Amino acid sequence: MPPQQPGYQQFGQGAGTSPNFERFVKPAAIGGVIGGIASSIPVLNMLNMCFCLLIMVGAVAAVFMFLNEHSQEQLADTDGAIIGAMAGGIAGVIATVLNWTVGWALASVLAGIYTSLYGLLPGPMLSVMSIGFGRGILMIPVNIAINVAFGALAGFLSLQLFFKDRRKT
């Protein structure tokens, strides 16, 4: 059915009512921050090696917070996936940037110590550092895409497994 037909939008919205996109932003951001920071804490971030657990926890937290805030509402599967994808994307950005920043800060400290001891930073060490810096930036979009995908799956699965009574059927 072409969208130009009069009344399409009106009846479309009435038929499959779902919350506005903007309402997902706050819980997704909080869930993303939880997942992102947890993924950047050394040792704790090893939980991500078990089915991207921390990214999934962030997405589940986002869905939980949305449902908690809107206690009268039910969520469609796709809404859960959208909240999860947003939380996963935000977690991916935070985790990548934090890991990269911490790595860069550590490398700078090491370079400072080396310079104070020997007076000059060797060329190979400098090139390794700059290549690592460039690679870190290049890999951010790939990282975000992977986290968005796993976040969407986690948001969908959380609705199916943990909040099935709040699912719109």
Place this chain on the structure above:
Amino acid sequence: MSGRLARRWRWVAALLLSIGLLPWVLAMAGASAEVWAPAFALLCHQLPERSLSLHGHPMLVCSRCAGIYAGLAAGALLPLPRRWLRHGRALVIGAIALNVGQWASQLVLPNWHAPRLVCGLAFGWAATAFFIASLRAEAARRRRELSGAWGDAVNHAG
């Protein structure tokens, strides 16, 4: 928004398919681990003894993650049939239980790639196939609702 996502389930499937194929394609193309490894480092330990090699090139993810990624691609290509949709939840729980059992068995058994790969594949496929099938079903339901509402409007105007 959610309706739009459901209508575009093919795009979601394409995204999951490309992400699922990425580590396999990179390994087959012999991509440099130094360049690409950071992209997967956040979500995988990447231990060489737990990773597969393709044509002599080590994969950028461990064998279980390789299975999960392959499962994403398989689930995007082969979603659950509609009549199996109600069993999707049980399928995902079963796949998680399978992985937990296999993980526990590693404490006593040697580290074999095949069971890790198969269990990862089972989880990746179950989750993605269920997700894509649900999106497809929701898209169909919304299409029916829209055509029903449009029919009512035409009748009312007539």
